[in-house]
Amino acid sequence: QFQPQLSAITKNLHDKVELIIYGYNGNETEEENWLHDVEFTFIKPTSIIHYFKQLKALELDLLLIPLVNNEYNTTSEDYNKFLEASLHEIPVLAPDMNPYNLIISSEINGFIYSSQANLPEYVNFLINELTNEIKLAGQKAKELVQTHFSYSEENINMINGLFE
Numbered sequence: 745q746f747q748p749q750l751s752a753i754t755k756n757l758h759d760k761v762e763l764i765i766y767g768y769n770g771n772e773t774e775e776e777n778w779l780h781d782v783e784f785t786f787i788k789p790t791s792i793i794h795y796f797k798q799l800k801a802l803e804l805d806l807l808l809i810p811l812v813n814n815e816y817n818t819t820s821e822d823y824n825k826f827l828e829a830s831l832h833e834i835p836v837l838a839p840d841m842n843p844y845n846l847i848i849s850s851e852i853n854g855f856i857y858s859s860q861a862n863l864p865e866y867v868n869f870l871i872n873e874l875t876n877e878i879k880l881a882g883q884k885a886k887e888l889v890q891t892h893f894s895y896s897e898e899n900i901n902m903i904n905g906l907f908e
Contacts, residue, residue, distance in 0.1 A: 745860070746810040747778050752864040754783040760871050764802060800832050806855070806870070806878055809838040813860075818842050826854065830889040833882035837870070851877055853884040 754763050763782065767789040790798045807829040811817045823843045826836045830853075837855040838844035848854035851874065857866045870878060 745778075745812055746863070747780065747782060749860060749863040750779065750784075750810075751781045753867050756864065757868060757871055758783060761867070764804065766798070766802065796828070796831075799828060799834075804829075804832075804834045807834050807836050809836055809844065810860075810863075811839050811841065811844075813839065813841055823847050826885070827889055827893060830882070830885035833879075833886045835878055835881035835885055837867070847888075848885075852881060853888050854881055 750763060753761060763784040764787055765779070765784045766787045787798070787802065807825065809825055818841050821843050826838070826844065826847055829836050835854045836844070836848060837857060838848060839860070840856045840858050844854075845856055848856055850856040855866075855870060855878075857863050
């Protein structure tokens with residue numbers, strides 16, 4: 745469902761953006777290939793054992809999470825991709841929907857796009873106006889994860905306190 749937006753991004757920003765699809769089955773038939781007219785580099789899926797090593801090796805500047813606004817996605821509390829990327833200081837670009845809009849403070853520790861339709865315009869804004877902020881957002885995201893999602897003594901005591 746994001747084919748028109750991804751196509752616009754890769755065509756309009758071809759000299760500034762490289763779209764990397766990690767884990768997508770790039771061997772689909774032409775009828776099944778929803779990424780037609782989208783320039784991208786395919787990185788084959790890896791096992792969970794090598795997932796984090798490959799994520800780091802890709803040296804991504806930004807991780808796009810293209811979620812469709814449906815009941816499953818809006819009621820999910822799964823923000824693992826944010827946590828995984830943040831550990832490598834990779835900021836996330838996610839839709840303005842739960843759970844990402846609860847954990848990401850846009851343009852501080854990640855980026856929120858308001859709608860699927862405006863994704864190309866927002867990516868253009870990020871690339872042309874907020875280049876330095878992208879790297880800083882990755883650093884802030886890592887700080888957030890290390891502070892609030894790790895098992896520090898303070899966090900263990902807080903969790904234990906919930907069960908007293």
